[in-house]
Every structure is written in C-alpha cells, then in structure tokens.
Amino acid sequence: MSEKITVLLVDDHKVVRQGVRAFLSIQPDLVVVAEAESGEEGVKMAAEHAPDVVLMDLIMPGGIDGVEATRRVKDASPRSQVIVLTSYHQDEHIFPAIRAGALSYLLKDVDPADLADAVRKAAAGEAVLHPRVAARVVQEIHGTREERTNVFTELSDRELQVLMLIADGKSNAIIAEELVVSIKTVKSHVSNILSKLHLGDRTQAAVYAWREGVVRRNE
Numbered sequence: 001m002s003e004k005i006t007v008l009l010v011d012d013h014k015v016v017r018q019g020v021r022a023f024l025s026i027q028p029d030l031v032v033v034a035e036a037e038s039g040e041e042g043v044k045m046a047a048e049h050a051p052d053v054v055l056m057d058l059i060m061p062g063g064i065d066g067v068e069a070t071r072r073v074k075d076a077s078p079r080s081q082v083i084v085l086t087s088y089h090q091d092e093h094i095f096p097a098i099r100a101g102a103l104s105y106l107l108k109d110v111d112p113a114d115l116a117d118a119v120r121k122a123a124a125g126e127a128v129l130h131p132r133v134a135a136r137v138v139q140e141i142h143g144t145r146e147e148r149t150n151v152f153t154e155l156s157d158r159e160l161q162v163l164m165l166i167a168d169g170k171s172n173a174i175i176a177e178e179l180v181v182s183i184k185t186v187k188s189h190v191s192n193i194l195s196k197l198h199l200g201d202r203t204q205a206a207v208y209a210w211r212e213g214v215v216r217r218n219e
Contacts, residue, residue, distance in 0.1 A: 004031040005123045008049060010042035010069065011035075011057040011085070016108070020055065020085075023112045030119060038062040039069030047076040052123045056102070058086040058093055067096045074101035081122040085110070089132050092195035095140065104128040140198075154196050160214065162189040166202055167209035 007024060009017045009032055017035050024030045033049045036042035039060055046054055054073055058066035070082045083104040084097045094105060103122050106115065107130045118128040129137060155163065158179075165175045172190070176183045190202065199205050209215050 004029055005053060005119060006031055006033045006049065006051040007119060008033060008042065008045055008051040008054045008080070009035045010037075010039070010045075010054060010060075010066070012037050012060040012062075013057075016057070020115070024116060024119070027116050030116060039064035039066060039072075042069050043072040043076055046073040046080055050077045051080050053119050054080050054082045055085045055119075056082050058084060058088055058097060067093075067100045070097060070102050071100040081125065083118055083122050083128075085115070089130065089136075091136060091198070092192070094133055094136055095198060096195070098137070105133045106130050107132075155193060159189055159193050159196075162186065163193055163205060163209050164215050166190070166193075167206045167215045169206070 007030060009020055011017050011020075014037070017037075021032045021035070024032055033051055034045040036045045037060075040062055042054070042056065043064075045051075054070075056066050056070055056073070060066060060069075064072070066084065066086070070084070073080060073082055081104075082102045083106060084102045085106050085108060086093065087108050089107060097105060103125070104118055104127050106118060106128065110118070110130070121128055161179065162175060165178065170178070172183050172186045176186045179186070190205075193205055194200070194202075197205065197208060199208060
C-alpha cells in the first residue's frame with residue numbers, strides 16, 4: 001500500500017478543524033498530521049511536518065492572515081500544496097491567495113467527498129477551484145474584468161474620492177484632513193482600492209485613475 005497523503009489543517013475555528021479532521025480520518029489514503037489555529041502556527045507546523053497538503057483558512061486572528069501564511073508556508077515547505085478553504089469568494093481574497101502560492105481555492109460549503117478529492121488532486125499537483133472562483137480566474141486571464149471598463153461600479157463613492165485624491169498627488173495625511181477621517185481609515189480605503197483594482201501601489205493607482213477617466217486634466 002502506498003504512503004498516505006499527509007494534511008495540515010490551519011483554521012482558527014476548532015469546530016471546523018474537528019469536522020474536517022473527522023471526515024478526512026475515515027479516508028484510507030489521507031491522514032491529518034497536525035493542526036494550527038493561526039497563520040503563525042500554521043507556518044511553524046508546515047516547516048516541522050512538511051505535509052503534502054495544507055488546508056488554509058484566510059481570515060484568522062494574529063499577526064498574519066491566510067494569504068501571508070500561504071506565502072510563508074511555500075517558503076518553509078515548497079513541496080507542500082496549499083488549498084484555501086474559506087467562506088470568502090471576492091476578488092480581494094481570491095487573487096492575493098493565488099499569487100501567494102495557493103494551488104486550489106474552495107469554499108467551506110464544499111461537499112466533504114469533493115474536499116477529499118481536492119486533497120488527493122493537490123497532492124498530485126492538480127488544482128481545483130470552486131466554480132465561482134474559476135469563473136473569476138478565467139475572466140482575469142482573458143482580461144474581461146468589469147473594473148477595467150467601469151471602475152465606477154466597482155469602487156464605493158468614498159473609495160472613488162480617495163482614488164481621485166491619490167491621482168492628485170495627495171498624501172494619506174492630506175487625504176485624511178480633507179475627508180475629515182483618520183489616517184488609518186484612509187489607509188484602509190487605499191488597501192481596498194489596490195485590492196479591487198489588482199494594483200501594486202499608489203503610483204499604479206494614480207496612473208489607473210488618469211487612464212480610466214476617474215480624473216481629467218481640466219479638473
């Protein structure tokens with residue numbers, strides 16, 4: 001008999017870990033070798049056990065989230081394949097996770113049998129994406145993201161305000177002063193803007209704003 005596929009569970013909800021472990025434990029070819037309740041602990045366990053597959057939650061308390069944990073797991077144990085198992089399917093979660101090195105992306109309403117199958121496929125280097133996630137990835141590849149043609153429907157009114165001020169060269173402090181909000185709030189808006197538009201930094205955001213007509217030369 002071939003060796004069992006080893007699995008690491010990373011999720012801050014104990015009941016989720018117990019449920020997943022209980023189902024995977026009855027699979028003859030799968031074995032859970034460790035559990036972690038935070039991203040930091042997950043990275044540590046991955047380095048220690050070098051599992052075949054890591055089931056990674058995205059939103060967890062602590063210093064690092066699931067995206068950063070995925071990146072560090074791949075650094076600590078390159079052979080380990082990461083399957084994101086989350087309740088979130090928005091672009092700002094999908095694309096950073098995939099860029100961080102996740103092979104597969106599943107939602108927590110996945111059928112247990114399908115989850116087990118995804119683990120087997122991940123161990124063989126095959127990706128599995130939730131249909132909704134797969135559709136977004138395909139759209140991304142083909143360059144048909146809605147925000148490329150209509151940024152106004154993707155960003156909130158306040159995010160558009162912040163983007164216009166970024167394009168005008170304003171700093172976070174100046175933006176906070178003009179909008180009468182805290183700098184922390186501005187930073188949160190900037191982070192959301194970059195995530196929604198899949199941009200790397202403020203400079204790219206400013207260029208994007210000018211190119212897409214969010215601001216105009218005569219304004």
